[in-house]
Each structure stands twice: as C-alpha cells, then as structure tokens.
Amino acid sequence: MSSRPIAPAARPLPFICARRAPLDKQEFLLRMVLVIGTPLDWPEAKKVASHVRSWGIEQLLAIWRRAKGKERDALLWGDEVEYLVVCYDDENHAVRLSLRQADILMSLVLDDTLPDQGGGVSGVQQGPVKALETVPIFHPEFGRFMLEATPGKPWGIGFKDLLDVEHNMKWRRARAKDHMDPTEYPITLTTFPRLGTKDCTTPSYPVSGEMLRSQFVPDEIANPHIRFPTLAANIRFRRGRKVEINVPVFRDEKTPWPFRDPTVDYDLHQWPEDDDVRNGAAKDGCIYMDAMAFGMGSCCLQITFQAKNIAEGRKMYDQLSPLGPILLALTAATPIYKGFLADTDVRWNQISRSVDDRTREELGELPLKNDRWRIPKSRYASNSTYISQDPRLRKEYLDPDLVIDGDLKQRLLDGGMDDLLATHFAHLFIRDPIVVFTEDLRVLDLDKADHFENLQSTNWQHMRFKPPPPGSDTGWRVEFRPMEIQITDFENAAFSVFIVLITRAILSFDLNFYIPITRVSENMETAHIRDAVSSQKFYFRKNPFPSRVGRPANTSDTSSPAAISRPPSPLGPVEDEYELMTINEIINGQQSTEGGFPGLIPLVESYLNSMNVDVETRCELARYLDLIRKRADGTLWTAAKWIRNFVRNHPEYQKDSVVNEIINYDLVKAAETITRNEGRDGLAVEMLGARQ
Amino acid sequence: MKLILSTSNIMGGGPSVIRRPTVEKSNTELTSSLRANFAAHQLAPSSTRPPIGIPTAPTRKPLQAWTAQEGSTLYIPALDVSGSALAEERSQYDITVKLFYLPNIPASARCAHTREAIDLVLRSLGVKSIDLLIVSFPGISFDADDSDSDADSPTTTTTTTTTSDPSTDPSAATTPDDFATMQQTWQAAETLHSAGTIGKLGVAEFGVQRLTRFLPLTRVPPAVDQINVRDCCVVPKPLILYAREQRIELLTHNDCTNILPRGTLRELLGPGEKGAAVLAGAAEAAEQGRLKGDVEPLWVVKYTAVVKDRGVVESKGYFAVAELKEE
Incomplete structure (x- = not known):
C-alpha cells in the first residue's frame, strides 16, 4: 500500500471539474479571444428555461443509464486551490487586485512545453519511482483577479501520493508566480480585504457598468468571457434588483453606532437598480455589497473524490454532508469585507447572497402570482437532500419541506431512476438556467451533458454529487465544497489530506454521521458566528458506529430501491441520536463521557493503524493531524481570528472597524510572508504552531 | 484442549474498535472486540444479532449453543466462515497478517503455530495466499532514544515496560528471544x-x-520492519539508512508485543463481570458445561484486508489461541 505507483493513467481535468474540460493550447486561445455563442438576455432565457430543464433531465437519464452499473473505480481525488492575484504598490504603501488573469493564464499556457508532457507518462507502472510529475493545470475563475489551480492529474490513495499534495501545491503557486509581474503575487486569502473600495483594482475602471450595475465594483472585475457577465446580469435581471449582501459589522470600541455603511452612495442615478439602496437594500449595522463579485470572488478549497460506484458515491455524499459546517468553522478565514471588520468569520452566506436570483415571490416577500413556488434557499446554499440507499437513512432525516419539480421527478422515475435520486435532481432542477446560448438549443445531444450541467453546476451546494461525464472513463464523484482557503499550502494540504482520510475511515468503519438535514443547515449558520470554532456547539451524531457485528458481504449492491423503506430494527427518537457538541469534541472526541463520540481524528488514526503506512509518511500525516487537532481545541487560531487580531493590533487601526489601505497593505504582505515562511520566522505561530 | 478465540470482522463492529486509541497503545482492540464478539454470539437469538454492548444480559445461551468443538479444539465462538470471505477478486486486496508469538512458547511449537495461524486466516478470508506476514517476537521493543536498546541482552528489562503492563500479569516481564529461537521460528515462515x-x-x-x-540467519530476509507509531518521527538515522540499504520498508503499527497476557485471557473467559463465563469460577463446580482448568495463551494473529486502489479496510480481525489445561 505504501509504495504504490500513482494510480491509473492520466485523466486530467474532467475528473475534477466536468464543465471545464482540458483545453489544448489553440482551443484555449480561441476561448480567450472569441465569443463561443450568443447568450440570451434574461427575458429570452426565461422563455426557454423549461426547454433547457427537460433536455437536461433527458441528458441526466442517459448518463445515469450508461453509468449506473459502473463498478470498481479506484479512489482518485483532486483538490482545487484558488488564488487572488494582488499587485503591490510599495511606494504608496498600497496593494490592489490585479486584473491580468487573462495575460497570466495565456502566459502559463504559452510559456513552456510542459503541458505536452502531462498525461500518460506517469501511468507507467514504475514502483515508487515517479517519472515526470504532471504539470498542474490553471483555470480562469469568475473574478478577473482570481486563478484556480488543480494537480495535473488526480491523486490516488497510495500514501506517498498524500505527501506529494503539499509539494504540488507549492509548485503550483511557484508556477503561477513565475508568470506574474514582479509586483504581483498569488495569495490565498478568501477575499481581498478592500474589494469594493475606491481604487482597489489595477488597472482601475469606473464603477456602475451595464452588466453588474454595482456602485462599488466595475464590470471589468469579472472574467470577460461572456458567460460570466451574463451570469451576473441575468441573476440581477431575474431577481428584479441587484443582489444584496449585508454582513454584520464588527462593533469595536469606536465604531459609529448605529452603524450605517458610510461607503454607500444614495445619490447615484445611472441605472434603475440604483434605487435599491434608496429602497432599503443596505441594512443598518451591516457592511453592504451589491454584486456577484463580492461572493464569487472568494477563494475556496474544494476536494473531489471518485467513488468505486454510484452506491459508494451516494454514501459519501450523505456522510460528508454533516461534516460540511464543521470544516467550514474549522477553516474560517474571512473576517473582512469592503474595508470593514465583519462580525462573522466565514465567506459562505456572502457567496450565497451574491448569486441569489430568487424573485420577491420566491423569497416570500410577495404573494405567489407569476412564480411557481417559494424557495427557502439560494442556489448557493447548504445541501437539502440525502441520496444514499442506505437502510440507516431514516425518513426523519429528510427535509419535509423540500421543494421539487414534480413533473421532472416523474420523468426521472419513469426513466427508471429511484425515488431518492430522482428527488435530489428534481430539487436541483427547480432553478432556472441562467446562461443559455442560442446555438445550444437546436439539437438535443444525449451524448453531451451541457444542459444537465447548466443546472447542476449552477446549484452551488456544500456537497455536489457528480455523474460521470459522457465519453470519459471517469466514475461517479462527490465534491466537498465548504472549506475556506488557507493562507499556507501546508494548511491547505493538511485539510485536503484530512478529508481524504475521513472518507477512507467512513468507508472502512462503515460510519454513520446522519442527522436531520435541516440540522446541518442550522449548523451552517452557526459556523458563521465569530470564533464559532471555540464558542459554538453544533448538532452532531453521538454514535457513528453501525449497530451490528460484521457487515454485509457485498456492499456494492445498488439495485434495490426498496432497501430504503425497510427500517432495520426498532429505533428510538431521532432527537436522541444527536446532540450539541463543540468542534473540539467532534474532532478530538468527547473525553468526559464514557462511550461518547470518539472524534474524527481518533477515527482517522484508528484507520491509519489498520493500514501499512511507512514511518516517514505517518510522521508527515501526524503534522497535518496535529494542526487540525490544535485548531479544534483552540491551541491554534483560525485565519479569521489571526487576521482580526492583526488588524485590531495594527498601529493604524482606529478601533472603528475600518481596515484602511495601510493596514490592508501590511495584512496582504503579512499573508505573503506567512505563505513563504509558514511560521518558521515566528510570524503567525498562533495560527500555525512552532514549525521546524 | 485447544481454544480458538475469534473476533469476526471488526471493521463494522463499532465501539470495540475505537476508544481513544491515541491515549495509549494497548491491546484494547483485541480484548474489546473479542468480548463484543462473544457477547454477540452468546446473547443473540439464533438468527439475528442484537446491538452489541450488552455484557451481562440475564439470558446467556449455554456454552454448547454458541461455541463449537471439533476433536480437541473448541472454537469460541463457533467459526462461521461462510459470510467472511472477501467480496472482490483476490488481486484487488493487500492482505497483511501479523503473528504475535507469546512468551515462554518453545520455537519448536511455534512452527506449527505459524502454519495454523496462516491457515485460519486463509480459511476465514476465503483466499489462498497473503501478501505480507509480520512476525512479532515477545519481549522486543524498539526504543528510538536508545540506540543500544535492541542489543541482545537478557538483562535489558526496560524494553518490556512500555509494551505491557506487568502489574496485571507476571509473565509480561519477558526477556527477548535469543537468535537461535528467532531463526528457528523464522524458518517456518520462510x-x-x-x-x-x-x-x-x-x-x-x-x-x-x-x-x-538477524539478517545473516535468514534465507528470506525481512522486507518490512514495523516500528511503533509513537516513534515514527524519531526513527534514528542509522536505522533509516540501514533499512534503505537492505531494502527493508519501515512501517508503523500501534500494537503491543505482549498482546494477550494470561491474566487478561482468564478475565476474558472467566465468570466475572467482564468475562464470557466460558470458564467456571474457582469455587464453583463445572456447571452448565463450563470448563475448568488453567488457560495458557499460545499465539495471537491479526489480519487486515485492504482494497488496494481504494484504501478501504474491508476486513480485519483476530484469532487468539490458548491451551486449556484441564484439572
């Protein structure tokens, strides 16, 4: 186990990210320059929404029929790291977001011959000696100041692979930096602290553009590919006003109170949406933001796993779901918005609001007249479904108020899909497609997934269940999406590897983390509270172990949809199965009660003790687990706490919640230093611990 | 009479598997999973098994109902290999077996033990071969802080203190095997x-x-040396270099060497609070078919079957074998 060669042949990008297939150079260049279609304005897109949905469902059925029997896929996994590209202006003690995404990506693609070596080479069964490492892949992101990088090919479960993750992340950052100007640097802060203040980008553009109509950020903040501005514009159009993001401000000693966001311009009359603020869009006590870029411009750490078959994928989806809020709180890194300290620690709800396309009727602010239903959550939100055909999944865990499209569900059922999975997709498909290209509506191609992905990939929940992309050997995958990006690659590797090990422990011990899905959503809210990691309790299942000795001989049996309806044995009330726990108890175990929750780290260690792991690897893994253990017990700080502390102790800070340009510059510089030194120079030891 | 104790597959077994494994390395996994498996068998109605964790329910089945005797061997509980075979093709798995030789067993007997242990594992998993056998000799404990700790000296008593608890069992204070014994034992594995x-x-x-x-004494040299996980970050450089040179992989484990002291075994099988009441108490007569006599642990074997390219532990369990000296 310990010295396995890297698993199968190269299967680069579709594995991690279905909708962005790897591009060869020419195609890449074409896409950067050309518009690939004509996107419909919202009123036109709305007319064809049902059409797209029904084609999407047909494509889904075709995929499901082809791949439901797919078996014995290896564990492959990939991480996605997102960066902000900052540009220092040392002379003026200022730092801005660089909007040179396209140039940097172009340079990465054109520069070297390395991508041609990617793929194939390392599939050779070579024992522990690796041939050429596959070059990482960079992708554009929504924000024009962002980059995303993934490993050149997915990781396996060979433990030596796990040790390559950190090194690979460092390599990615170094490569990105190599293709930047000397004044630029790729940092992994979740958000740029002063995004949306005056003069926060380079080059600088006027705000209040036609697409975003934001009074804080220019249209040029978004990736110029027509898909992205259309997405933003159509969300605004559908919603009937601009998106509305109000984050409670952190009230410090001298914060003016009641706090009214002083940066809001109430006298702008360029667009009809400028009325929003005059109609009360900006709430008292809150930092107000009005554009998709404030949310979708956040950096996350996402992990995608390939399951051995659809049943295992569905199980992992369900079992990882309750861990989402816990990992969100544990990775908290977002205490600043638009130049103010916020009273929350994580990015999640801000992203949620930044893409919330619900109308007033759907939000429940007006009686339902034109729209079909009230929708309790944004397209970007915590999960609302469980999907595993697991006898342990009790009906009580499901959301009784789940909104679904009954007709589409019926179509899926008629197509042979089981009720749980049909419900899941019928829930995702209550949304409208936001970006529709005229060219795509001519023929329904069942060998493609474009219409399905149109809905699937604009449902940004904290877990995503991903069917195999057509025409590829990739299997069923599950994406874990709640984590915040960490400042160092050491931390990002630690959390990535931790999640991988958790999935192996879940499958090996047949663990059960089910709690009612609505409790998971509540936990997601709790995770936002300032210092939730130390101050809050979360609903969590008390006993994760199966209540039987042994396990069914063949757990890969997927075919009987009836399995779910059978209650295994008399069960107590669902409320007795879980309780409120601290993050420390969830991660490190309940020490006080005999037979209490054993803790995720002890479970992982117990798993590792059952595996043949070499001493060097185990020692490295111990560093990662130690970081997480200490974050959970409060010995080490989250990035959110560290950043907040940095600001509040900065000599320039006036105790008024304002993060001014000087503090911002020093903070970003500090983040870069931390990335480089990882605490070895003493900076941020509170967050990283003493490193050798 | 020979007693063969088994745990079944402990991976789905829950509470017996993990209780604060970080606090101390121990034989807790072995003892609690044996206990859980006994309870599951002796308390269950014939067809279905109740939730585990009911150590002293009033209605215990009689010994004959949940154990099985074949000749002079008693299986506790009765061994049912019908459901324990691996689900996928053999080539999908990495199967590791660790055989714990216990103190005071002559090398001549160990050779038979080795074959027996491997045979039980093969039967249980429904396979014809295993990938790795690690043998654990009694009384040996690696000490990263003391480069001389593994010197072959019978007076080295410090080596045993961390691996077992002498206070509960006098036989735990074990001197390491001499090289002739180890060589002879190794030959069975070869x-x-x-x-x-x-x-x-x-x-x-x-x-x-x-x-x-040891190496010159072997025909098939060891390909693996297991070091306790506690020491994984402090393995001395000379060992790392030597292992690399000899192509020995240094792996980690979390077991103790004297995994089943006599007192522990007596307690497991005895009539007390935590016992399975296989053995009759000292004062009582051999009622209800309970056995009387003295038990001596002979060897313990642990097996683990991992689905290679998924890193999933599908099956893991123990067999522990003891001699009952009837009075």
Whole structure:
C-alpha cells in the first residue's frame, strides 16, 4: 500500500471539474479571444428555461443509464486551490487586485512545453519511482483577479501520493508566480480585504457598468468571457434588483453606532437598480455589497473524490454532508469585507447572497402570482437532500419541506431512476438556467451533458454529487465544497489530506454521521458566528458506529430501491441520536463521557493503524493531524481570528472597524510572508504552531 | 484442549474498535472486540444479532449453543466462515497478517503455530495466499532514544515496560528471544513463503543491531520492519539508512508485543463481570458445561484486508489461541 505507483493513467481535468474540460493550447486561445455563442438576455432565457430543464433531465437519464452499473473505480481525488492575484504598490504603501488573469493564464499556457508532457507518462507502472510529475493545470475563475489551480492529474490513495499534495501545491503557486509581474503575487486569502473600495483594482475602471450595475465594483472585475457577465446580469435581471449582501459589522470600541455603511452612495442615478439602496437594500449595522463579485470572488478549497460506484458515491455524499459546517468553522478565514471588520468569520452566506436570483415571490416577500413556488434557499446554499440507499437513512432525516419539480421527478422515475435520486435532481432542477446560448438549443445531444450541467453546476451546494461525464472513463464523484482557503499550502494540504482520510475511515468503519438535514443547515449558520470554532456547539451524531457485528458481504449492491423503506430494527427518537457538541469534541472526541463520540481524528488514526503506512509518511500525516487537532481545541487560531487580531493590533487601526489601505497593505504582505515562511520566522505561530 | 478465540470482522463492529486509541497503545482492540464478539454470539437469538454492548444480559445461551468443538479444539465462538470471505477478486486486496508469538512458547511449537495461524486466516478470508506476514517476537521493543536498546541482552528489562503492563500479569516481564529461537521460528515462515502462501515477510520493533545480527540467519530476509507509531518521527538515522540499504520498508503499527497476557485471557473467559463465563469460577463446580482448568495463551494473529486502489479496510480481525489445561 505504501509504495504504490500513482494510480491509473492520466485523466486530467474532467475528473475534477466536468464543465471545464482540458483545453489544448489553440482551443484555449480561441476561448480567450472569441465569443463561443450568443447568450440570451434574461427575458429570452426565461422563455426557454423549461426547454433547457427537460433536455437536461433527458441528458441526466442517459448518463445515469450508461453509468449506473459502473463498478470498481479506484479512489482518485483532486483538490482545487484558488488564488487572488494582488499587485503591490510599495511606494504608496498600497496593494490592489490585479486584473491580468487573462495575460497570466495565456502566459502559463504559452510559456513552456510542459503541458505536452502531462498525461500518460506517469501511468507507467514504475514502483515508487515517479517519472515526470504532471504539470498542474490553471483555470480562469469568475473574478478577473482570481486563478484556480488543480494537480495535473488526480491523486490516488497510495500514501506517498498524500505527501506529494503539499509539494504540488507549492509548485503550483511557484508556477503561477513565475508568470506574474514582479509586483504581483498569488495569495490565498478568501477575499481581498478592500474589494469594493475606491481604487482597489489595477488597472482601475469606473464603477456602475451595464452588466453588474454595482456602485462599488466595475464590470471589468469579472472574467470577460461572456458567460460570466451574463451570469451576473441575468441573476440581477431575474431577481428584479441587484443582489444584496449585508454582513454584520464588527462593533469595536469606536465604531459609529448605529452603524450605517458610510461607503454607500444614495445619490447615484445611472441605472434603475440604483434605487435599491434608496429602497432599503443596505441594512443598518451591516457592511453592504451589491454584486456577484463580492461572493464569487472568494477563494475556496474544494476536494473531489471518485467513488468505486454510484452506491459508494451516494454514501459519501450523505456522510460528508454533516461534516460540511464543521470544516467550514474549522477553516474560517474571512473576517473582512469592503474595508470593514465583519462580525462573522466565514465567506459562505456572502457567496450565497451574491448569486441569489430568487424573485420577491420566491423569497416570500410577495404573494405567489407569476412564480411557481417559494424557495427557502439560494442556489448557493447548504445541501437539502440525502441520496444514499442506505437502510440507516431514516425518513426523519429528510427535509419535509423540500421543494421539487414534480413533473421532472416523474420523468426521472419513469426513466427508471429511484425515488431518492430522482428527488435530489428534481430539487436541483427547480432553478432556472441562467446562461443559455442560442446555438445550444437546436439539437438535443444525449451524448453531451451541457444542459444537465447548466443546472447542476449552477446549484452551488456544500456537497455536489457528480455523474460521470459522457465519453470519459471517469466514475461517479462527490465534491466537498465548504472549506475556506488557507493562507499556507501546508494548511491547505493538511485539510485536503484530512478529508481524504475521513472518507477512507467512513468507508472502512462503515460510519454513520446522519442527522436531520435541516440540522446541518442550522449548523451552517452557526459556523458563521465569530470564533464559532471555540464558542459554538453544533448538532452532531453521538454514535457513528453501525449497530451490528460484521457487515454485509457485498456492499456494492445498488439495485434495490426498496432497501430504503425497510427500517432495520426498532429505533428510538431521532432527537436522541444527536446532540450539541463543540468542534473540539467532534474532532478530538468527547473525553468526559464514557462511550461518547470518539472524534474524527481518533477515527482517522484508528484507520491509519489498520493500514501499512511507512514511518516517514505517518510522521508527515501526524503534522497535518496535529494542526487540525490544535485548531479544534483552540491551541491554534483560525485565519479569521489571526487576521482580526492583526488588524485590531495594527498601529493604524482606529478601533472603528475600518481596515484602511495601510493596514490592508501590511495584512496582504503579512499573508505573503506567512505563505513563504509558514511560521518558521515566528510570524503567525498562533495560527500555525512552532514549525521546524 | 485447544481454544480458538475469534473476533469476526471488526471493521463494522463499532465501539470495540475505537476508544481513544491515541491515549495509549494497548491491546484494547483485541480484548474489546473479542468480548463484543462473544457477547454477540452468546446473547443473540439464533438468527439475528442484537446491538452489541450488552455484557451481562440475564439470558446467556449455554456454552454448547454458541461455541463449537471439533476433536480437541473448541472454537469460541463457533467459526462461521461462510459470510467472511472477501467480496472482490483476490488481486484487488493487500492482505497483511501479523503473528504475535507469546512468551515462554518453545520455537519448536511455534512452527506449527505459524502454519495454523496462516491457515485460519486463509480459511476465514476465503483466499489462498497473503501478501505480507509480520512476525512479532515477545519481549522486543524498539526504543528510538536508545540506540543500544535492541542489543541482545537478557538483562535489558526496560524494553518490556512500555509494551505491557506487568502489574496485571507476571509473565509480561519477558526477556527477548535469543537468535537461535528467532531463526528457528523464522524458518517456518520462510517455508510458507517458498510455497507461495506468503508474499513478503517482516519483523516488528527491530533496531539496527538486531537486524544486523538477524539478517545473516535468514534465507528470506525481512522486507518490512514495523516500528511503533509513537516513534515514527524519531526513527534514528542509522536505522533509516540501514533499512534503505537492505531494502527493508519501515512501517508503523500501534500494537503491543505482549498482546494477550494470561491474566487478561482468564478475565476474558472467566465468570466475572467482564468475562464470557466460558470458564467456571474457582469455587464453583463445572456447571452448565463450563470448563475448568488453567488457560495458557499460545499465539495471537491479526489480519487486515485492504482494497488496494481504494484504501478501504474491508476486513480485519483476530484469532487468539490458548491451551486449556484441564484439572
């Protein structure tokens, strides 16, 4: 186990990210320059929404029929790291977001011959000696100041692979930096602290553009590919006003109170949406933001796993779901918005609001007249479904108020899909497609997934269940999406590897983390509270172990949809199965009660003790687990706490919640230093611990 | 009479598997999973099994109902290999077996024990071979802080203190085997290796000195040396270099060497609060078919079957074998 060669042949990008297939150079260049279609304005897109949905469902059925029997896929996994590209202006003690995404990506693609070596080479069964490492892949992101990088090919479960993750992340950052100007640097802060203040980008553009109509950020903040501005514009159009993001401000000693966001311009009359603020869009006590870029411009750490078959994928989806809020709180890194300290620690709800396309009727602010239903959550939100055909999944865990499209569900059922999975997709498909290209509506191609992905990939929940992309050997995958990006690659590797090990422990011990899905959503809210990691309790299942000795001989049996309806044995009330726990108890175990929750780290260690792991690897893994253990017990700080502390102790800070340009510059510089030194120079030891 | 104790597959077994494994390395996994498996069998109605964790329910089945005797061997509980075979093709798995030789067993007997242990595992998993056998000799404990700790000295008593608790069992204070004993024991494993039953052989807790002396005595040298996980970050450089040179992989484990002291075994089988009441108490007569006599642990074997390219532990369990000396 310990010295396995890297698993199968190269299967680069579709594995991690279905909708962005790897591009060869020419195609890449074409896409950067050309518009690939004509996107419909919202009123036109709305007319064809049902059409797209029904084609999407047909494509889904075709995929499901082809791949439901797919078996014995290896564990492959990939991480996605997102960066902000900052540009220092040392002379003026200022730092801005660089909007040179396209140039940097172009340079990465054109520069070297390395991508041609990617793929194939390392599939050779070579024992522990690796041939050429596959070059990482960079992708554009929504924000024009962002980059995303993934490993050149997915990781396996060979433990030596796990040790390559950190090194690979460092390599990615170094490569990105190599293709930047000397004044630029790729940092992994979740958000740029002063995004949306005056003069926060380079080059600088006027705000209040036609697409975003934001009074804080220019249209040029978004990736110029027509898909992205259309997405933003159509969300605004559908919603009937601009998106509305109000984050409670952190009230410090001298914060003016009641706090009214002083940066809001109430006298702008360029667009009809400028009325929003005059109609009360900006709430008292809150930092107000009005554009998709404030949310979708956040950096996350996402992990995608390939399951051995659809049943295992569905199980992992369900079992990882309750861990989402816990990992969100544990990775908290977002205490600043638009130049103010916020009273929350994580990015999640801000992203949620930044893409919330619900109308007033759907939000429940007006009686339902034109729209079909009230929708309790944004397209970007915590999960609302469980999907595993697991006898342990009790009906009580499901959301009784789940909104679904009954007709589409019926179509899926008629197509042979089981009720749980049909419900899941019928829930995702209550949304409208936001970006529709005229060219795509001519023929329904069942060998493609474009219409399905149109809905699937604009449902940004904290877990995503991903069917195999057509025409590829990739299997069923599950994406874990709640984590915040960490400042160092050491931390990002630690959390990535931790999640991988958790999935192996879940499958090996047949663990059960089910709690009612609505409790998971509540936990997601709790995770936002300032210092939730130390101050809050979360609903969590008390006993994760199966209540039987042994396990069914063949757990890969997927075919009987009836399995779910059978209650295994008399069960107590669902409320007795879980309780409120601290993050420390969830991660490190309940020490006080005999037979209490054993803790995720002890479970992982117990798993590792059952595996043949070499001493060097185990020692490295111990560093990662130690970081997480200490974050959970409060010995080490989250990035959110560290950043907040940095600001509040900065000599320039006036105790008024304002993060001014000087503090911002020093903070970003500090983040870069931390990335480089990882605490070895003493900076941020509170967050990283003493490193050798 | 020979007693064969088994745990079944403990991976789905829950509470017996993990209780604060970080607090101390111990034989808790073995003892609690044996206890859980006994309870599951002796308390269950014939067809279905109740939730585990009911150590003293009033209605215990009689011994004959949940154990099985074949000749002079008693299986506790009765061994049912019908549901324990691996689900996928053999080639999908990495199967590791660790055989714990216990103190005071002569090398001549150990050779038979080795074959027996491997045979039980093969039967249980429904396979014909295993990938790695690690043998654990009693009384050996690697000490990263003391480069001389693995010197072959019977007076080295410090080596035993961390691996077992002498206070509960006097036999735990064990002196390491001499090299002749280890060599003779190893030959049984080499024979199985030559027959293709075992892919690779390994040892546990060997330092450089012990390896240096042991290697020339082998025909099939160890490919693996298991070091306690506690020491994984402080493995001395000489050992790392030597292992690399000799192509020995240094792996981690979390077991103790004296995994089943006599007192522990008595407690497991005895009539007390935590016992399975297989043995009759000292004062009582051998009622209800309970056994009387003295038990001596002979060996313990642990097996683990991992689905290779998924990193999933599908099956893991123990067999513990003891001799009952009837009075």
